[in-house]
Amino acid sequence: MKTILVDPSRCLQCSNCWVACKDEHTDNDWSPIAAPQTDDQWWIKIYETEVASGAHMKLNRVPIMCQQCENAYCMEACDKGAIYRRDDGIIIIDPEICSGADCDKCVSACPYERVFFNEERKCAQKCTFCAHLLDAGREAPRCVTACPNDALVFVDEDELTEENMYAPLERLYPEYKTNPKVAYVKLPKPFVAGELATDDEQDCIEGAQVLVTNQVTGAVFEGYSGSFGDFHVDVDKPGFYTVTFVADGFKRKSIKDVDLREPFSLDVVKLWTLVK
């Protein structure tokens, strides 16, 4: 069975995914797979969040569409039986059974906020993985075909093995316990960033080791400063960390209690030359 693999680190917010979705589903009636989408519905949306500060800020862009959950709260919420799972695992809201709906339980049940209520038709709607196109012999949903940077790829679920992946497989908000079919890699992580300079600020310190240690679990994350002394180290979970800088010819420096519950920039960090 196929699914979409999303790599937010590749997303350029170029608009092609959601415009393709709009193009496919606005004013086109693909019943019984999907009724026409209205202007205010974004079956795929890119959530933008700006984190950290200064020149080390980062703009996180996470494309989110229906996650095709194994444990689909929308299906559970619907008491009309309008929401069903196809053999290929794609969840469909039947536009006819749902039409004239006097409830929007599935809309509020979706923790990803990707089910929409169509006020004109009185029905709930969402991404269908373009099932009507797959049924007609096409290879991938429109958003995937349109993506210029492979931030969205249509893959066989069986191929999402450790040896095939270039980064660990993740799911969006696993804490919701939805067991989604849509897969992610490189979801935004907390990080610490900044740049290293000599104490007189005359030079950048390149190649310094940056060790970032979780003060509770002891987990250590490592990085190196680049040409201009810049460093950016991702950690696996929010928390408080100690950041230690080690560079040849410089005094070792540790900055404690760095609050990485959100990504954080230390800005310019100065290291002092070792006295010989």
Add this chain to the structure above:
Amino acid sequence: MSDKTKQLKPEDVNGVRRTTCSTAGPLMVSVADGKMIRVEPMQFDPAEVDSWQCEVNGKVYKPPLTHPLLPWGMIGRQMAYSENRVRYPMKRVDWDPNGERNTQNRGVSGYERISWDEAFDIIESEMKRIIETYGPSAMSEFYSAHPEWGSLHYFFSDWVRFWDMMDATHIDFTPNSWEGWSAGATLMWGHWPSQGIPAAPDTLFDVSENDDLIVLWGVDPMFHNLYGGCDQARLWRWWKELGKEVILIEPLYNEVGLGFADKWIPIYPGTDGAMACAVAYVWITEGTYDQEYLDTHCIGFDEEHMPEGVPAGNSFKTYILGEAKDQTPKTPEWAEEKCGVPARVIRKLAREWANRPTSFWVFTGGACRRQFGEEFPRLAVVLGMMRGMGKPGSNMVGPFLSLCGPFDSVNQVGPFGYADGGMNAVCENYSLNNTKQHLTFQKLYEAVDKGKLEYYGGDLFNTSAEEYFFERKYPEDGESEVHFFWQRGSSCTNPPDRNTHLKFLRHPKIETFFVSAPWFDRECRMADLVLPTTTMYEREDITEPASVGQYIPPAYIGLRSAIYHQRCIDVVGESKTDMDILAEIADRFGLKDTYLEGNTEEGFLRKMLATTNIPMSFEDFRDKGYYVWPAPKDYKPNKQFNDFWRDPEANPMPSPTGKVEIFSTLVWEKYGYNDEIPPVPHYIPELEGHEPSELKEKYPLQQLLAHPKFRFHGKYNDCTWLTGAYKVKGPDGYPYEPVLIHPNDAAARGLKDGDIVICYNDRGKVLAGVQVTYRMKEGVAQLTYGAWNDPLDGGYGPAPDRGGDGQYLTYGGEMSVHHLSGAYNSSLIEIEKADLEQLAKDYPEGWAGKYRTWNKEGN
């Protein structure tokens, strides 16, 4: 579960496939029952593609089979059927060609539908009246530089042919995408087809194989963005996988920077020259530059290589080391004070650049569209020369239509680009224009209001650096002032200082103003007669994706193809092609045969295909819709400046001395030593810029007028599929244009994300929605151009433009003594919170939308 009998049939889902090409790239269009049901990127069948590839360290790059589109690529269904289409000819209700013209009401009064017969009668009688009263030179014509994609249906084809035949006055563009390169770099290495920007053939391989560092200086190669850009995404990713380091120098952390840069160096707009000088200083003082190359390929770098007769102390090196008139060494510390980049970063940049083969991305960009905008491009040329431009890994590239993969224009003759003439390339004869008068679009109001203008040349049709010195006057001897103005396309290239442009459009001397356009936007709202034209979905053509032709040499990194624009849908409303409209008028002047030479659309296209060596019959090509060239055989790459690097004597530059003139002999002969354009490039502080001034105290923010990411210049501002992503919804529900500012600038003004503000200076006021972001350098505000106008008082008084068009605020004056304009990025503004309730009270009619661009009724 649904009834199985109601399942969709594949043919209903797929429809009939058509092909066309847009400004965003080539498309496949699905059609059913005469309507478009789907617009997709062109997808080539892998079985029919013999692709080129580039291999480095065992990793391979191949151009994508599915063409990556720019953001407006797939909006065709919303736009072709948009409410804002011009569906039939319309006349402004209070414009009476036989009575009161009420030119002052342009932009105010509404429109009434008329028939094509009535429209043609008006056009004919107006043109004849103008010709009889003033002569043909009183007719002037202009066009949107950014119309629908085409070749036969393009202004270089249907439009220039018609108006040259009619002896009209041509309104010139200046090369305003790369103004400072055109005005400045031409003085050093000559003109080139792209006016100051040399072609960059085979740079894709050079960068991939030889470069370790990529410096992006003031450019965003993906979203700059013209005709291509997103097709670079996978290439950038591949370069990153190969370990190349990417550095971005810009006031805005741009999209390529966010996606791929290892280091963002924020810089104040207009101070790039100071930093460039400091980089040169480091190289000179540390001896890390190619002295031998400068000795043999350039003049004017040092005192030992100056033209004869020039007094000592005028070389570039002398200026940089502080031994010239200003006695100021251009140290990194000196530059830091000007540009806001720490000296250690400048020094490190210079050292990294000197130590590793570096690709320098610098052509065009905002750094060249400002006061003294000649200087930074000239300084960038010097940096390129100091690195031995042309040797492996030493290249200079631009953000668009510059980087180039393998391109064999000798053995693979395609339809090439839109500037190649369309119908003119296949017609037997061309009627040269007997009116020698031109007029620059940069000075329309001044020229028309004063009735005369004297200026120096510098326009899109220049063929040499010297043309910038040509004296021009308006009107020319024996020719008339213009009284008739027809614009092809509704959104002209966004002239600076919008209020002044509005005064031109309303001027009583402009007795007649026509616009022919697919959409009722921008200048349509000012026209006396609006004529509906087709989109590329409604007509046939033959084009090559992203190929401009002639004035921008081949630069393509995709699978090179040719596209047949199949007619996807019937014409919307009563729209016609520009060619058909002009042919009808030609007919009324007895010139139809001169204009068309008996050809039809199909006849022209057959002849255009015959100029190519595409191995397909016309019928097969038309039916299939595209042709993909195989990878060039026996291809011999000839990298940018490679010949010049090897043998400068045998391969001279098109400059007076054949060398790259770091000391410009042209400047020296024309201006001697002039502070605004010295013979060797200098850093010159802008009068309206970052450095302290009285004006800066009043308007402390520098406006950044970068290209809009989700508009094609002034187009598609009404596409909700796109506006939903970027406009800022006000408390009144209105979609405001975003203004990006730094958190410190927001805090200093008590502003927060989502606030609606007035951005203003002495030239105008606009409303905008605040987006607070660290992507901006402190002290800089990005308010871009192309938003549709919605002036609350119709553009007569002090009220703001609710639409948020940044061009209300931009500086429309000279670049320097050398060039008449193009300095619109040198604009200072202030921002404060808007009182929307008060504005609604003060301007009730405007608030209700009376003067909106898209209000055809004018009520």
